Amino acid sequence: MGVRPLLVLFLYDREEKHKQRPDPMTRAEKAKRIGVILDRLYPQPPVPLGHRDPFTLLVAVVLSAQTTDAQVNRVTPALFRRAATPQQLAALPELELLKLIRSCGLSPSKARNLKRLAQMLMDEHGGKVPRDIEALERLPGVGHKTASVVMVQAFGQPAFPVDTHIHRLASRWGLSKGKSVTQTEHDLKKLFPREEWGKRHLQIIYFGREYCPARNHDYAACLICSWAAAKRRRRPEINL
Numbered sequence: 001m002g003v004r005p006l007l008v009l010f011l012y013d014r015e016e017k018h019k020q021r022p023d024p025m026t027r028a029e030k031a032k033r034i035g036v037i038l039d040r041l042y043p044q045p046p047v048p049l050g051h052r053d054p055f056t057l058l059v060a061v062v063l064s065a066q067t068t069d070a071q072v073n074r075v076t077p078a079l080f081r082r083a084a085t086p087q088q089l090a091a092l093p094e095l096e097l098l099k100l101i102r103s104c105g106l107s108p109s110k111a112r113n114l115k116r117l118a119q120m121l122m123d124e125h126g127g128k129v130p131r132d133i134e135a136l137e138r139l140p141g142v143g144h145k146t147a148s149v150v151m152v153q154a155f156g157q158p159a160f161p162v163d164t165h166i167h168r169l170a171s172r173w174g175l176s177k178g179k180s181v182t183q184t185e186h187d188l189k190k191l192f193p194r195e196e197w198g199k200r201h202l203q204i205i206y207f208g209r210e211y212c213p214a215r216n217h218d219y220a221a222c223l224i225c226s227w228a229a230a231k232r233r234r235r236p237e238i239n240l
């Protein structure tokens with residue numbers, strides 16, 4: 001048994017020994033307890049996408065749509081050797097860009113958007129990535145989640161990026177009943193302090209990947225689902 005499984009079993013045992021409450025936990029109480037668990041597992045969660053600066057992070061996040069972070073990290077070293085600035089990317093022929101990123105999903109539309117994005121940064125922002133979420137969202141191929149990632153990970157500004165994976169876990173753990181990532185983001189921002197948003201975003205992503213998959217999940221063995229998930233949700237999700 002590896003170090004991480006042993007750690008999980010130790011933490012699980014610690015959590016199970018906590019005094020059981022006769023009444024359901026509130027969302028705020030759940031969030032606090034989840035935060036303690038995540039801090040134990042991931043005290044300093046790293047940014048999963050390789051990058052050099054705000055621009056290369058922005059490019060990497062755009063590429064990550066419908067693609068794994070691991071695949072993006074295989075693509076970006078060659079891309080950034082060829083074009084690591086808005087000026088270089090704007091000048092790169094679209095066909096050459098497409099060839100460099102072809103293994104990422106939706107590569108034709110991403111190549112078009114990245115070219116337009118780079119040119120817009122040159123034309124409207126002096127070749128710099130803006131430190132403003134609304135300005136970021138106006139860039140081609142950049143939605144609210146991508147803009148939020150750049151704000152918190154590149155500039156250290158409070159933001160809580162929510163993708164479909166975080167949306168799923170927030171629902172599973174009873175932290176949100178949101179029907180959309182927008183509502184889930186609103187709920188999570190109310191539950192966690194502003195200074196924790198960026199860290200919690202990364203911690204939940206890592207926990208989901210390592211311990212809380214969407215399919216064939218063992219709730220009884222999960223450090224969080226074993227106590228946070230509603231009983232009515234367990235059997236249907238196990239059999240997805």
